[in-house]
Amino acid sequence: MKKYYITTPIYYVNDVPHIGHSYTTIIGDAISRFKKIMGYEVFYLTGTDEHGQKIEKSAKEKNISPIELADKVVERFKTLWGELNIDYNFFIRTTMDFHEKGVQKIFEKLLKQGDIYKGVYTGWYCVSCENYISDDAEEDSEGRKICPDCGRPTEKVSEDVYFFKLSSYQDKLLKFYEENPEFVIPEGRMNEVVSFVKGGLKDLSITRSTVKWGIRVPSDPEQTIYVWFDALHNYITGVGYGTDEEKFEKWWPADLHLIGKDILRFHAVYWPAFLMAAGLELPKKIIAHGWWLKDKKKMSKSIGNVLDPYLLIHNFGADALRYFLLREIPIGIDGNFSHEGFIHRVNSDLANDLGNLVNRVWGMAKKYFSSKIPACKGELYLENEYELLRKDYIDYFDKYQINRALERLWSFVGDLNRFIVEKEPWKLNKEGKSEEVSRILLSLVQAIRGIFSLVYPIMPDASEKVLKSIGVKDLPEREFKFNFSPVITDIKLEELPQLFPRVDKDEFFRENKEEDKKMGEEKEKIREERKYIKFEDFKKVEMVVAKILEVLEIEGADKLYRLKIDIGEEKREILAGIKQYYKPEELINKKIIVVKNLEPKKLRGFLSNGMLLAANINGKPVIPFLPDDVPCGSPMT
Numbered sequence: 241m242k243k244y245y246i247t248t249p250i251y252y253v254n255d256v257p258h259i260g261h262s263y264t265t266i267i268g269d270a271i272s273r274f275k276k277i278m279g280y281e282v283f284y285l286t287g288t289d290e291h292g293q294k295i296e297k298s299a300k301e302k303n304i305s306p307i308e309l310a311d312k313v314v315e316r317f318k319t320l321w322g323e324l325n326i327d328y329n330f331f332i333r334t335t336m337d338f339h340e341k342g343v344q345k346i347f348e349k350l351l352k353q354g355d356i357y358k359g360v361y362t363g364w365y366c367v368s369c370e371n372y373i374s375d376d377a378e379e380d381s382e383g384r385k386i387c388p389d390c391g392r393p394t395e396k397v398s399e400d401v402y403f404f405k406l407s408s409y410q411d412k413l414l415k416f417y418e419e420n421p422e423f424v425i426p427e428g429r430m431n432e433v434v435s436f437v438k439g440g441l442k443d444l445s446i447t448r449s450t451v452k453w454g455i456r457v458p459s460d461p462e463q464t465i466y467v468w469f470d471a472l473h474n475y476i477t478g479v480g481y482g483t484d485e486e487k488f489e490k491w492w493p494a495d496l497h498l499i500g501k502d503i504l505r506f507h508a509v510y511w512p513a514f515l516m517a518a519g520l521e522l523p524k525k526i527i528a529h530g531w532w533l534k535d536k537k538k539m540s541k542s543i544g545n546v547l548d549p550y551l552l553i554h555n556f557g558a559d560a561l562r563y564f565l566l567r568e569i570p571i572g573i574d575g576n577f578s579h580e581g582f583i584h585r586v587n588s589d590l591a592n593d594l595g596n597l598v599n600r601v602w603g604m605a606k607k608y609f610s611s612k613i614p615a616c617k618g619e620l621y622l623e624n625e626y627e628l629l630r631k632d633y634i635d636y637f638d639k640y641q642i643n644r645a646l647e648r649l650w651s652f653v654g655d656l657n658r659f660i661v662e663k664e665p666w667k668l669n670k671e672g673k674s675e676e677v678s679r680i681l682l683s684l685v686q687a688i689r690g691i692f693s694l695v696y697p698i699m700p701d702a703s704e705k706v707l708k709s710i711g712v713k714d715l716p717e718r719e720f721k722f723n724f725s726p727v728i729t730d731i732k733l734e735e736l737p738q739l740f741p742r743v744d745k746d747e748f749f750r751e752n753k754e755e756d757k758k759m760g761e762e763k764e765k766i767r768e769e770r771k772y773i774k775f776e777d778f779k780k781v782e783m784v785v786a787k788i789l790e791v792l793e794i795e796g797a798d799k800l801y802r803l804k805i806d807i808g809e810e811k812r813e814i815l816a817g818i819k820q821y822y823k824p825e826e827l828i829n830k831k832i833i834v835v836k837n838l839e840p841k842k843l844r845g846f847l848s849n850g851m852l853l854a855a856n857i858n859g860k861p862v863i864p865f866l867p868d869d870v871p872c873g874s875p876m877t
């Protein structure tokens with residue numbers, strides 16, 4: 241069986257996962273699923289980058305240990321990948337024992353053979369990019385070099401370190417690029433790499449003596465291994481290097497490293513040089529994708545413009561987010577994210593075009609045949625059209641032009657919607673031409689089956705629902721091949737839930753704009769600043785026990801309840817966004833904790849006078865209920 245090994249960058253654990261990280265991981269998942277359908281055995285590796293100065297510093301600011309920070313953030317990544325339907329084979333953490341051992345093994349090998357030597361590094365270091373900055377970078381007013389990649393001021397360092405002889409790989413790298421002109425795509429990025437290497441390579445410091453949070457150099461334990469040397473090797477330790485040689489033989493070299501354009505130099509220059517030194521094969525391809533921008537700036541925690549993927553997943557579903565990110569921009573180009581653009585795309589392509597097509601066909605099948613369409617000969621026109629589409633779609637996907645593959649698929653969706661209008665099955669039904677109606681519907685069902693097989697790598701959830709409803713047992717189907725005609729059996733369609741509900745833009749903004757804005761700016765700022773508060777500040781918050789007396793609905797609001805509560809000294813009303821998670825009967829007469837002295841706020845025309853406390857489990861509220869006999873109004877101290 242043909243094999244395909246694909247990786248994402250491993251994500252730093254100082255950051256909360258956002259749309260930018262989701263983008264790379266979704267591309268990887270879509271390609272993995274596509275390759276599986278095309279008959280490959282696939283290994284999809286993702287994970288987290290947990291060592292280094294940046295994590296050390298971030299943990300210190302939060303007053304926790306680096307591993308505690310890592311453990312927490314890893315869970316957030318894994319939960320998000322679950323929500324987004326990411327089907328990875330292994331989640332590597334650079335703090336895993338076998339990875340550390342693998343990195344040490346390579347380090348000692350290179351040291352022994354003379355590719356690594358000891359020296360002194362004096363220069364500038366960008367903690368945020370974990371990168372050494374050259375002396376010709378610009379300076380700020382305080383004389384500090386500015387990182388050319390992220391624009392932040394850098395630190396002056398001077399330490400005893402080990403260097404990797406990068407300079408001696410310059411010619412070998414250039415020869416390799418010449419022989420493999422498509423090693424990096426898009427082409428423009430390959431050119432950037434070549435001119436960087438042609439400009440001359442200096443030896444690279446690959447240890448730190450002032451950073452403690454890292455893998456130790458076995459023969460010199462005062463030194464920790466530079467986080468990029470450590471991290472890049474995840475691509476080999478993750479498939480068995482140093483622990484399972486058979487597995488390593490099977491999967492290495494990687495077929496594709498997916499990365500963002502910000503980390504191209506590490507992957508296309510340093511990584512191949514490390515591998516050459518170790519005598520290992522080089523990866524076959526690197527795709528450097530563009531960035532998702534918000535308000536024209538790269539989404540990042542420090543700018544405070546990150547978008548919470550959960551806001552979109554909970555409102556629109558994972559499939560819609562996956563579709564949007566892959567359809568909206570070609571891989572390689574930057575995209576500016578706007579909720580307006582998102583809602584427009586989802587409503588028009590998913591709710592209108594594809595969703596309506598399925599609704600119409602399923603609706604007619606139910607109305608005319610009680611969902612069991614009798615067998616008849618198929619409609620050749622659709623079969624030919626589908627064959628052309630299938631070929632184009634696979635070609636685009638093979639060239640990693642997923643947006644074009646989807647664009648092409650949607651032109652077929654448009655054809656099918658027009659086909660229905662032209663054939664007017666409702667008229668034929670009235671005229672009693674039942675066989676013709678059945679032929680039209682069966683052909684459409686087959687075409688829809690084809691569409692959802694093709695779109696399965698991008699929207700696995702909806703595809704599975706539709707294919708199951710048609711009775712397809714093996715998911716996904718091999719090479720998207722279908723038997724269009726003659727259709728020899730009846731088809732019984734199972735009831736389908738609404739696949740892509742239309743989203744009302746105004747309502748979405750009414751309900752989420754504030755939360756979204758907070759997520760982007762305030763929340764991040766608060767998180768950053770949240771170290772300690774003074775006891776007297778804490779004492780200002782009055783929290784008391786309350787009993788829920790009544791649960792009232794608010795017209796048009798699907799998230800909020802009006803709760804009438806008793807707080808001992810008085811009865812009052814609060815609003816709580818828990819409607820999607822609690823039924824009124826689960827709340828009535830329950831004892832809860834509320835913040836009593838929060839400034840009242842008007843929402844949906846009602847005044848909320850206080851706030852209920854609940855644990856936030858990835859956006860899902862879980863209310864701590866107190867025993868029935870706790871008196872209302874008891875203060876929390």
Ligand code: MSP
Binds near residue numbers: 249473531
């Ligand atoms: N830990 C390193 C990678 C080591 S790989 C051996 C790192 N981590 S990161 O968490 O900062 O970023 C990883 C990747 O996240 C980026 O390369 C990019 O793929 C993705 N993105 C982060 N923000 C992004 C956007 N705003 N837009 C698109 N992708 C971006 O670098």
